[in-house]
Amino acid sequence: MSGWYSTAGPELPLVSQTGDAACDCLVIGGGWMGLHAARRYAELNPDASVVLVDAERIGNNASGRCMGFVIDLAHNPRKQDFVEDIKGNKEELYVNLDGIAYIRSAVEEHGVDCDWDPQGKYHSAATAHGVEDLRRFSEALDKLGQSYSWVETAEIQAITGSKHYIKALHHPGTILVQPAKYLKNAARRLPKNVTVHENTPIVAVRFGTPKHVCETPTGTIRTSKVIICASGYLTKFGFFENRAIPLYTFASMTRQLTEIELSQVGNKQAYGLIPANSFGTTVRRTVDNRLFLRNVYSYATDFKTTERDVMKARVQQQIAFDRRWPELSSIGFEASWGGLLTLAQNGGMVFGELDRNVYGAAFCNGTGVARGAAFGKAVAELAAGRSSPVIDILKTRASPSKPYPKTVTAIGVRMVTAYRFKQAGAEV
Numbered sequence: 306m307s308g309w310y311s312t313a314g315p316e317l318p319l320v321s322q323t324g325d326a327a328c329d330c331l332v333i334g335g336g337w338m339g340l341h342a343a344r345r346y347a348e349l350n351p352d353a354s355v356v357l358v359d360a361e362r363i364g365n366n367a368s369g370r371c372m373g374f375v376i377d378l379a380h381n382p383r384k385q386d387f388v389e390d391i392k393g394n395k396e397e398l399y400v401n402l403d404g405i406a407y408i409r410s411a412v413e414e415h416g417v418d419c420d421w422d423p424q425g426k427y428h429s430a431a432t433a434h435g436v437e438d439l440r441r442f443s444e445a446l447d448k449l450g451q452s453y454s455w456v457e458t459a460e461i462q463a464i465t466g467s468k469h470y471i472k473a474l475h476h477p478g479t480i481l482v483q484p485a486k487y488l489k490n491a492a493r494r495l496p497k498n499v500t501v502h503e504n505t506p507i508v509a510v511r512f513g514t515p516k517h518v519c520e521t522p523t524g525t526i527r528t529s530k531v532i533i534c535a536s537g538y539l540t541k542f543g544f545f546e547n548r549a550i551p552l553y554t555f556a557s558m559t560r561q562l563t564e565i566e567l568s569q570v571g572n573k574q575a576y577g578l579i580p581a582n583s584f585g586t587t588v589r590r591t592v593d594n595r596l597f598l599r600n601v602y603s604y605a606t607d608f609k610t611t612e613r614d615v616m617k618a619r620v621q622q623q624i625a626f627d628r629r630w631p632e633l634s635s636i637g638f639e640a641s642w643g644g645l646l647t648l649a650q651n652g653g654m655v656f657g658e659l660d661r662n663v664y665g666a667a668f669c670n671g672t673g674v675a676r677g678a679a680f681g682k683a684v685a686e687l688a689a690g691r692s693s694p695v696i697d698i699l700k701t702r703a704s705p706s707k708p709y710p711k712t713v714t715a716i717g718v719r720m721v722t723a724y725r726f727k728q729a730g731a732e733v
């Protein structure tokens with residue numbers, strides 16, 4: 306269980322699906338994509354019955370295990386065309402802003418508690434090559450007409466209480482949230498025509514008309530429409546088979562710090578730091594006074610990771626912690642966990658009608674909070690026969706391409722991630 310999940314308040318009342326049931330629209334997967342797809346479809350069709358199923362607990366999935374940056378503009382300064390691809394970046398921004406607005410409406414209109422904090426994010430550098438990455442990122446922001454500000458050494462060290470950082474770039478627009486809290490509470494606030502079943506994997510499907518028949522371990526759901534938001538598991542439903550590149554990334558969270566400890570981790574009550582190098586360490590200081598670090602990517606055979614991998618990554622998180630706050634090293638971590646990221650070789654994502662009355666949104670390609678909400682909302686609108694500028698943009702996006710054979714991809718990913726991790730040096 307993730308530290309976010311266990312500190313996110315009471316669990317949802319667990320109701321697994323049993324027996325034979327029918328609905329107008331079944332949404333599979335309760336992450337950022339599926340939750341917002343269910344909400345949107347139900348809002349647009351108040352007389353329709355919508356069922357949202359998740360194989361596990363909502364909030365304890367990758368969506369609830371993430372760092373909680375609701376990112377307006379995902380950055381990748383090392384990507385060759387990041388600076389040049391102005392049209393792509395503008396569209397990305399447009400889509401993500403739609404996702405953020407939808408999440409914000411859940412908070413402001415439906416009272417979803419999630420420690421919402423619109424303070425933006427600090428892209429932080431600890432090395433000269435990190436500063437160079439930030440400079441390239443700032444060029445891209447200039448071209449996009451985005452505002453940002455430089456944070457010099459004394460200020461970033463005062464914010465974090467860490468001598469590790471030498472420079473940062475503050476970019477407004479990103480929201481910080483407690484992701485598991487959002488997902489649990491948003492599931493509670495779904496429209497009345499949505500029924501939620503957790504611990505309910507769809508284990509087999511017969512697509513057809515007038516109804517698709519979806520089997521769960523203890524029952525059947527017949528549905529006119531199905532929206533699959535099951536991340537890489539979408540491929541198990543017969544679409545984009547073998548096109549997912551499954552990666553895990555890992556995180557560790559401390560216990561709540563004491564007053565004395567807090568005085569050593571900076572003068573800002575909560576913050577989020579994105580590493581200048583994408584293989585560096587992401588850091589959050591949480592609203593409830595914990596430090597939380599993410600690093601390490603590993604190839605996940607058949608979408609799974611192991612306890613051993615989590616513990617190996619925890620060692621790297623402790624090293625990263627010690628670099629930043631050596632005097633607090635003995636605190637250790639209260640919880641460590643991993644979460645699934647689904648990538649495609651060409652950066653493509655799944656969006657659209659996959660078969661008759663079968664819709665899908667999946668493959669987050671690394672950052673899927675704002676984007677996931679936008680994809681989920683848009684795919685529900687598509688399923689409801691609507692059109693929108695976001696749908697138009699997403700329809701033009703590349704679908705996931707076929708990667709190299711699995712063993713080649715696995716070896717390639719392992720080698721590249723190990724090399725990039727080493728190259729990131731003290732940014733980790």
Ligand SMILES: Cc1cc2nc3c(=O)[nH]c(=O)nc-3n(C[C@H](O)[C@H](O)[C@H](O)COP(=O)(O)OP(=O)(O)OC[C@H]3O[C@@H](n4cnc5c(N)ncnc54)[C@H](O)[C@@H]3O)c2cc1C
Nearest residue numbers: 334336337338360366368371372373374507644669673674
């Ligand atoms: C440690 C970590 C930190 C991250 N930090 C950030 C961040 O700060 N910002 C950001 O934008 N992104 C971040 N990400 C990425 C982000 O978490 C993902 O992009 C996002 O959660 C993907 O959402 P999703 O809804 O597509 O998938 P998921 O959250 O994986 O949801 C898919 C759901 O489908 C369910 N499912 C699968 N198969 C079935 C089935 N057969 N039947 C029923 N249910 C099924 C699964 O149980 C799961 O709950 C991070 C990821 C990790 C792991």
